[in-house]
Amino acid sequence: MPVPPPPLGRSALHPGAFTGTGVVVTGGGTGLGRAIAVEFARLGADVAVLSRKDEHLRAGLAALAEFPGTATAHPCDIRDPDRIAAALDAVEEAFGGRPRVLVNNAAANFPAAAEEMSPNAWRTVVDITLNGTFLCAREFARRHLAADTPATIINVGASYAWTGGPGFAHSAAAKAGVKNLTESLAVEWGPYGITVNGLVPGMFPHRDMTADIRGNLDRAHDKDDRQPVGRVGSPHELGWAATFLASPYAGFISGHTLVVDGANWQRRTLTNPPVVPVREQLGLGPH
């Protein structure tokens, strides 16, 4: 019997838990990033959204408008270190101080057969998902290291970091890198009061999904029945996990990657469904 989550509008932590705390969410104008941004704002945080597209920045601001904290949005391509630095300068000015939390949520992905992936397709996904995560973490941490102030970083991953992701070789490899990077940075920066954790969403359908990813999901019917806990995730549940990881109650958690997926990725048996080649799954013809 699936147990539904408490409804949108509840918070897991006490009201005002993040009042006076600045939070940066990359890709915070859409989907799961926006859900994370909203849960921080609900708890009083000042929230900054960073991403490339105006429409996404506006959507992020609109979602944050009902909450009391400062909401700000800054155009930024996380592949470009200078633009990241400029965006964080602008965030500090808007908040009147350094944000304490960085959520590296932005990523890139599309399904493609590995043998058909162009070098630039591979490079683009790795550049945004892995390199962008590193560059944002580096710029954010440098500022805290220089000022000797505590901070926390959450890197959003994917469970195919452990399993491989047939049909998503670029994204899976990049997310494996993100998980590994999380572990390195947690140790390097731990002595200076910076915790670094990973947060992995399982199946969280939402209306901002790119057509490619949505199409991939839509090939599966009965999505709830395919999850061990009997249902897919609601985006605000991921937001609750993020706020917990950034809270003082998680201060002794660092270098960990928390998977929020109802045990879906452990669902493996010796009698899995028959193998369907990736080309067939993607509707591609023979080689």
Ligand SMILES: CCC/C=C/C(=O)SCCNC(=O)CCNC(=O)[C@H](O)C(C)(C)COP(=O)([O-])OP(=O)([O-])OC[C@H]1O[C@@H](n2cnc3c(N)ncnc32)[C@H](O)[C@@H]1OP(=O)([O-])[O-]
């Ligand atoms: C599944 C569960 C886990 C989910 C995890 C997620 O991350 S969900 C989050 C998902 N959310 C997002 O991903 C949101 C952000 N995503 C985006 O902005 C775009 O999808 C982006 C990743 C292509 C980057 O845009 P951009 O303007 O920087 O790049 P660009 O347009 O210049 O393309 C670069 C190269 O990639 C090639 N290529 C592109 N598409 C396809 C394809 N379908 N097929 C094959 N190849 C494709 C394109 O042809 C080009 O190579 P070329 O021709 O030069 O050799």
Ligand SMILES: NC(=O)C1=CN([C@@H]2O[C@H](COP(=O)(O)OP(=O)(O)OC[C@H]3O[C@@H](n4cnc5c(N)ncnc54)[C@H](OP(=O)(O)O)[C@@H]3O)[C@@H](O)[C@H]2O)C=CC1
């Ligand atoms: N949805 C799901 O079920 C799952 C999601 N995930 C992970 O969760 C996170 C959020 O995914 P989801 O919300 O579904 O995806 P979306 O496609 O809705 O969000 C991706 C966000 O990343 C931003 N972005 C992409 N490229 C860049 C860039 N170069 N610079 C700055 N921002 C960029 C986009 O904004 P813009 O276009 O404005 O730049 C967009 O807001 C990702 O890390 C994803 O890998 C993992 C497993 C499953």
